Amino acid sequence: MQQLDSFLREFSSLAWGLPLLIILIGGGLYLLIRSRFLPFRHLGHALSILKGKYDDPNDPGQISHFQALSTALSSTIGMGNIAGVAVAIAIGGPGAVFWMWISAIIGMHTKFFTSTLAILYRGKDSAGEIQGGPMYFIVVGLGEKWKPLAIFFSFCGLIGALPVFNVNQLTQALNDIILRPNGLEVTFLTNLIIGLVLVSITAVVILGGITRIGKVASKLVPIMVLLYFILVGIILINHAGELGYYFRLIIIDAFQANYFPKGDTFLGGVLGALILHGVKRGAFSNEAGIGTAPMAHGAARTDEPVREGLVAMLGPAIDTLIVCTLTALAILVTGVWKTTDYNGVSLTASAFSEVMPLYGKYGLLVCITVFSMSSLFSYSYYGSKCMSFLFGVENKQYYNYIYIISILVGATTTLDMMINLIDGVFALMAIPTMTATIVLAPRVLKATKTYFNQLKKA
Template sequence: MNKFVADFASFVWGLPLLILLIGGGLYLLFLSRFLPFRYLVHAIQVLRGKYDNPEDKGEISHFQALTTALSSTIGMGNIAGVAVAISVGGPGAVFWMWISAVIGMATKFFTSSLAIMYRGEDSEGNTQGGPMYFITQGLGKKWKPLAVFFSFCGLIGALPVFNVNQLTQAINDIVLKPNGVAVDFTSNLIIGLVLVTITSVVILGGLNRISKVASKLVPSMVLLYFVLILIILFANAEVVPSYLKLIFTDAFAAQNYKGDAFLGGLLGGLIILGVRRGAFSNEAGIGTAPLAHGAAKTNEPIREGLVAMLGPAIDTLVVCTLTALAILVTGVWQTTEANGVSLTANAFGNAMPLYGRYLLLICIVVFSVSSLFSYAYYGGKCLSFLIGAKNKHYYNYFYILSIILGATTSLALMINLIDAVFALMAIPTMTATLILAPRVVKEAKLYFKRMEKN
């Protein structure tokens, strides 16, 4: 099973998907004439609530939409995903994660603008947004099979198996093993059951409860994580410049890459690895973020697109870079065989022997648990589209069961399964976005003209 899923993930993450995500993202960047970067200040003003109107359609504020989307992306992709990238690809993988983030900002601007432009209604008459709705509303009913395909893949892609797997591994490595507690199926099952209890309380309360919890937890944890990594960087200040340089030089030399070659070369393999981990981290082009941004309380699609594009900047350019530097400057990427979250824990333990691992664990628990809330909402939306809004609560029970599965299975199987399904979700999302992109550009021009007059 492990081998089959790994082979399938490698197959779908081949050259065609790389062209679709990176080539498509570059096309969007040039089509918009780098618009997302030209209006960063305006995006921050929107995020702070300057243009909020309680009369607008939607369920949650711009800030809550961004933190809900970020609570799913800032999580194990940033802490474990970066560690996986470095352990296989070395420092150069980080550069290609950055490239995917810069391109991802343009992609998120377009996908989340479309999520507001083409909102639809579910079977109960509630306003909904997301790739399945902008496919059917924007492209027409004949494209519905593409929307159904996205929703079906979303049911699996939203499962929390990777997050739970890595959270369980972190608790085992940081708390249980050092204190002489036996780690086995039973201990993993107990962790799974505790997570099930916490998650059930929040997700059964619906989107408003999820967004309120996320908007309180995510900013404070990003700040704590930021401070902890600054402590590590100050403690190793003399090697920080050389490792920053190594990220750039190794990106093209691929001297530390241990994975499979791609298109006959190690550099190709390294680029694929960096883009894969970048996509896993910021989810640009995958279609999950538009599910959260589509619920924002606004009648201006471009505003939500501008807020959404801040996601990859915060997620990959800031948080992933911090994790990468902590792993690199402490040297643990060369001195240990650890992978995933254990490698990041080693970096924190190395720099702050007494309390580093425990403070990291606090961040991991909050990032992971907040991800569990958002993904449950995403999966429920996909099921609602497929079989009707009145049945979406059934997804929560399936989701809760999968937490137990994630806590008790291997990392390789989990990461490859989610990787493969994410790749499949990107196909309908990016296809529809590229077709509808000129309409977003037209809408953006009209929006900024209106803003100039005001």
């Protein structure tokens, strides 16, 4: 087990090296400059689309704009925002949050381009159904000679969509908040039972496909986000006088890296390592440039690719700029990041308990449970789409068996192994996604110009 842990740590480190950082962040900056901050210039129009102003039931696709965004958010708003932020601060200090913000701003532009392409170049699966996602816009947009890149993305997606991190952190939360405080012993058997319960609930939803997943996500995600906002709001109100100090500390430490381990360096220094750490956690949180969200947005019911791109760009703003920031402030203002050795979800739970000792951690547990469950639903869809592309629609049900096994594995293995596995494979997924997106970027810009010209004439 120790050798496997060491191997996965090395794998993650190599995958997240300088070449990946250049294509993910450098490529995102290129898209930002080429689009001239388009997401921010058309934010109002994006919200109008999300509200259903331009919905047409006769358009091709399976789910509404709102359901597509909810499905994409259901896979990102969850452990990446609650446990991932805690990991970012526990390892990198407050400055890591700033680089998560930068990652999100760049990610808004990346998601606009990737999700526009998911509609612009939709393909058909082996059953003749319209599908969207990086594997399809690579083949349809760039041609058959690029198919090896699509195959590489789909193969990585089979692993990257496995929900081991979410399940692991949910199991840890249940153990730390429910079992241990009540004097119950945590064993392999108790974790296995948790895994079996998760399998049972997940199966009911994922067998209904993207339509059922979209409907469930569109109901669960908004309610849980609102509950989370209320709980974090209580914490911030109790520490209102410290908010200004910690906002400043986030920005100052982003360039000083005072809390990052001095032995870790990247690009010649500790600051480089902190930037890389923040970017990694930001990418894990909002998945911009990774390629998972375009698979959900590719199922949207629309014949206007730019509209779905505008809706998709809201994802990183909601996910990282808002939800992750709230989590980070809750951890920072309560001081638990300096007074405990906890990491991941346990650190966030400590922050909630500090202000709301009677009910805080239970409220957080409700949010964690629902967020994690909704993530299980959406990730199963991503993995099954990759399976369908590689082996045909008739074989995608076999992915469900692999997925179920991974839930049980996630419930009974260690946090470090899960983070390294997901980090590494997510990095590899970004290579084909960003390569194709950068090559196809001029076509997105052309489609965008045409769309807004037509909108002015309407």
